[in-house]
Amino acid sequence: MEKKVRKLNLHTVTIMLKNLPLFPLLYRRLRIGLGETAWNNYNQQRQAVSMPPAALLYFTAFILLFMPGACHQPVAPQVLPGVSQELAQMRKQQIEEVRYRLHFFLPEQQDQPVRGSLELEVKLAHTRTDLVLDVQPGAISQLLLSGKELQPRLVHDHLLISRDLLQKGANHLKIAFTAADPALNRNAAYLYTLFVPNKASTVFPCFDQPDIKARYELSLDIPAGWVAVSNAPLRRRETRGARAQYYFAPTLPISTYHFAFTAGKFHSLSSRLQGREFTLYHLETDTAKVQRNAATIFELHAQALQWMESYTAIAYPFQKFDMVLIPAFQFGGMEHPGAIFYKARLLFLEENAGIGQKLRRNSIIAHETAHNWFGNLVTMKWFNDVWLKEVFANFMAAKMVHPNFPEVNHQLRFIHSHQPAAYEEDRSAGTHPVQQPLPNLREASLLYGSIIYQKAPVAMKQLESMMGETAFRQGLQAYLQAFPFGNASWDDLIRILNAHTPADLASWSRAWVKEAGMPWLKAKLDIQDGKIKAYSLSLENRSSGGYTWPQQTALVVGKNGNTRLFPLFIDQAQNRLKDLEGLEAPDYILPNGSEMAYGYFQLDPASEAYLLEHLPLLQDEFLRQAAWLCLWEGMLRGHIAPARLMQSLMNCLRQEPELLVLSDRLDNLVTLYWGFFDQQTRLSTYGGVEDSLWQWMLREVEADRKTVFFKTFMAIAQHPKSLQKLDDLWHNKLQIPGLKLTELDHTQLLYELSVRNWPGVEAMLQQ
Ligand SMILES: [Zn+2]
Structure with missing residues (x-):
């Protein structure tokens, strides 16, 4: 799965509040945001209003007495809503082999329900407990065990089959059901399943946990104009009037979250590369766009497959290789074995796509392909x-x-x-x-x-x-x-x-x-007679369980614009680097000179002073970024004054040539400006910052660089003359050559003006 990480900003908070199922996430974030002490206080207050112990006892007794299935001792503790780890472990002990024979009727009209039937073969190791299936409440219309009709016994979102009716070894169940819509993602011209992590049971009764792998034999009844794709190859297709029947071969053993199908007005094209057939399904109407991208998409998949086979020494383990491009897919991609689903626009690129988009496309394809071994196999x-x-x-x-x-x-x-x-x-x-x-x-x-x-x-x-x-x-x-x-x-x-x-x-x-946490490594440099006498990194903290974090890093020793790299493996509380001893006194030593260095590397005072003053002199953009990480973390931890860092930051911004580094520093500027100074200091001491940003923006030639300066200007503008500029831009009275503002930028502009109580904003909102 390729997923975008949520950043906690005003926007996500709003979305989270709107989507109540996400509320627990907010709860966890709240805990992080509050810090431990505040969190404990908050909890104490909550506990003060919760039930007293005696009431709790009566309440529990009441629940145990009247809860459905409560008298059935062996299964009662596990049958909670959702799939508890206890239930999962119990089932793993009981269930030896599973085969799902599934049939779905997919109506053309979105308002008609999707109905299905399941023939479930399940081999049991024992019948000491009831068999618990996961189902959508109210979904089951008929249930047969070995041909004999049973009254479904439902507890929360589970179907319980009494152990008295089961036998050790093979058991055969037949279930008719109605599928819930959300995990079917129904649209006018197509639908697709997305079951990760535990949504399969909202569509059909199953054991919805990753370690009960099963073979799935699927048949679909779909509108005749539609095409269907699933994990396994198609065995045969029959058309009867306005409907088509698709019969797929059984899958290899896969988890419930791997099982997937889609049906709709798909177009398809195939390519044979390295002796393997690849088929691409899509809904794109722009044929030029398809033609422009298809060959590359096939090529990148073939490359990735070959690379993975060579790296793992295991041949591609599944029956076929299809890719389905879906316009509004939730993630970048989902690695369903045999039929990877992708967000269409990430693979079908526009003609003027930049290197960033091409890199992203290649990365997603490689990522999803790699899952066939890591995650699927x-x-x-x-x-x-x-x-x-x-x-x-x-x-x-x-x-x-x-x-x-x-x-x-x-x-x-x-x-x-x-x-x-x-x-x-x-x-x-x-x-x-x-x-x-x-x-x-x-x-x-x-x-x-x-x-x-x-x-x-x-x-x-x-x-x-x-x-x-x-x-x-x-x-x-x-x-x-x-x-x-x-x-x-x-x-x-x-x-x-x-x-x-x-x-x-x-x-x-x-x-x-x-264990949680990050290391804090403090550097100490001793200089004697113009030479390094000693250099050490000492670990100032431990993981939550008292461990050190063994890690590989590289020390960068800089002098007169030249650098030397010294690999260092840190696994002690005191780490002394003897290789440096006797070297000429450097301008600076950077202890996190590797991309895998992780933690707060507190610079020695001489290096810190040098880098605060001369960071832009570092030729290598990676080193500028790594050095800044040390300084920024030092400021956040109170070891460097915000005003000192602000001075250094403005110096960096004036001359940073690399766009990625520049954008990061501008983000830091916004955080520093609003988070670490009071309003009076912002207006007096840093009154000139807005003006500098504006001037640097005008000076830039490249559109991307212009944009990042402009967005930062917009985020910190306070002076009436700055706000007037934003107002003029909004009304097209002012135009900056080379600066292109998107719809989103205009919305942001309006937002910034309204939070500053700009007098004209009411009228602008009316427009
Ligand atoms: Zn993934």
Whole structure:
């Protein structure tokens, strides 16, 4: 799955409030935002108004007495709404083999319900407990066990089959049901399923957990003008009047969240590359756009497949390779085995697409293709390890795609898109480990966030670096070979990798994956007689469980514009770098000179002073970004005064040539300006900042650079003459050559003026 990470801004908060199911996310963010003390106070206040213990006891007794199925001792504790981990583990013990024979009738009219029938073959290891299926409440119209009709026994969103009626070994159930619409994504001309993480059971009764893999044999009854695609190859198609019947072959063993189908007025085209057939389904009416992109899309998939087969030494494990391009798909892509679903516009690029869009397209294709091994062939046991398949897919994608774009500074892009967002969460008291507990699958979507998407990839780079590329690859091959079409946990992976390295991966895993927090490493530099006498990095804190964070970094020693790199593996509380001793006193030493360095690297005072003054002199844009991370973190932690950093920042902005770095610094400027000074200081001391931004914007030639300066100007403009400029731009009285404002920019402009109580804003809103 390729998903966009939510950033907590005003917009997301509004959306979250509007979508109540997302409320628990807000709850977690609230905890992070409040910090531990405030959070505890908040909880104490909440507890003060909650039930006293005696009342709680009566309440529990009442629930136990009247809860449906409560008298049935063995299953009662597990049958909660959603799929609890306890239920999942119980089922995993009981269920040995599953086969779903599914049929759906897909009406052309969106307001008609989708009805289906299921023949379920399930082999049981024992009948000590009832069999629990997950279903949409009210969905079942008929239920037969071994041909005998039963009255459905429903508890919450589960169907219970009494253990007295079951037999050890094969059991045969027939169920007629109506599917709920949300996970079917119904549109006028098409529909598609999206079941990740646990939505399959809203469409058909099933065991909706990743570690009960099954074979699915699907047939569909669809409007004759439609085309259907699913995980397995089509066996035959028959047309009867206005309807068409599609019969698909059984799938290989896959999880419920992998199972997918789509039907609609799709066009298709195929290509044969490297002896393999690829088929692309789409709804695009612009044939020139299809022609322009199709060959590249096929080529990129073939490349990715070949790369993965070579890296894993395992042939593509599924029956066919289709891609379905859907206009309003929720994610960038979803890795359904045999039929990857994509957001169409990310693959069908416009004629003038830039390198960024091409890189993104290649990355998504590589990411989804890599999932066929990491996620599809070997799947997590439980969704608390969902991060692992995502990190692997990105990790493999980066290896595949980066050589295709030699003009891009990938190292810079990596620390631009990972460390800052990860630190934002990881430095707070409310941070959490990469691997989080997940008591119920209903909460699976809450696991996604900066720690999974931004910290875990850094950890994976560290892991590979610690083991070495070859050992890491061999370890991954052994892992994939150990669990084909099965499930494995993070601990299974670490156990297997451990056999390929002398390093202590169990301790490493505890600090990086199972415990929360980021290291704070403080540098100390001793100079004597113009030479380095000693340089050390001392660890000032520990992980939540008391561990150090072993990590590979590189020290950059800078002198007169030249740099030397010294690799350093940090695994002690005190790390002394003897290689530096005796070197001529440098201008600065940067301890996080690798893209996989993670933590707050507090510079030694001499390096800090030099970099605050001369950061723009660093030739390498990656080093400018890395050095800034140290300074910014130092300011946030109170080691560098905001005013001192502001001075340094303005100096950087004046001369930063790299757009990515420039945009990041401008974001920092907005945070610093509004978050760290009072209004009087903003107006008096920093009254000239708006003017500088305006002048720099005018000076720029490139549209992208002009835009980032303008947006920052808009975000901090306060003086009446600045606001008048915005007003003039809105009314087209002022035009800046080369500056193109989008619809969104105009909305933002109006927003900025209205929060500053600009007198003309009422009239502008009327327009
Ligand atoms: Zn993914």
